[in-house]
Amino acid sequence: MTIWLAREVVLEMERLGSIYYPLETGGMLLGWRDGPDRIATGLIGPGSGALHGLYSFIPDGAWQRARLAHIFSATAGDLDYLGDWHTHPDGVAAMSEVDRRTLSKIERRVRDPLMVILAGAASRWDMGAWFGTRPGYWGRLSASAAETRIFDAPTGWPVLMEVS
Numbered sequence: 001m002t003i004w005l006a007r008e009v010v011l012e013m014e015r016l017g018s019i020y021y022p023l024e025t026g027g028m029l030l031g032w033r034d035g036p037d038r039i040a041t042g043l044i045g046p047g048s049g050a051l052h053g054l055y056s057f058i059p060d061g062a063w064q065r066a067r068l069a070h071i072f073s074a075t076a077g078d079l080d081y082l083g084d085w086h087t088h089p090d091g092v093a094a095m096s097e098v099d100r101r102t103l104s105k106i107e108r109r110v111r112d113p114l115m116v117i118l119a120g121a122a123s124r125w126d127m128g129a130w131f132g133t134r135p136g137y138w139g140r141l142s143a144s145a146a147e148t149r150i151f152d153a154p155t156g157w158p159v160l161m162e163v164s
């Protein structure tokens with residue numbers, strides 16, 4: 001699977017990561033599926049009620065769900081929820097145990113959910129991406145690394161950043 005990220009989405013993740021540095025932040029990735037790939041051109045931020053810690057982040061879920069519902073209907077379903085993103089300030093772009101549990105929770109709402117992690121400092125971020133897959137209904141969710149590509153969205157594509 002390749003995750004295609006609109007340049008605006010990456011810049012917004014980095015901008016928010018730098019604003020909250022050295023605390024974690026994050027949000028939702030929005031877009032659509034193209035075969036096995038994902039195209040992400042939308043981003044939802046943490047929300048004003050989010051909790052930002054040095055090693056933890058809890059989004060403002062109610063606000064995020066309301067913005068997601070609004071964007072989904074405003075784009076006639078073009079931008080749907082694909083998964084989450086968050087930062088690891090001064091850390092590494094790798095899935096923690098907590099991240100794996102979060103991925104399992106996301107999977108209740110979206111099939112093969114994404115998790116994008118930006119690690120680093122305020123001025124430089126490394127990006128890693130994973131997606132969750134489950135071998136059969138009773139299997140344990142496993143996180144596989146996904147390739148990311150940054151692209152310039154053509155004019156007219158739904159590129160949307162929702163940051164409170």
Ligand SMILES: [Zn+2]
Binds near residue numbers: 086087095096099117
């Ligand atoms: Zn994490």
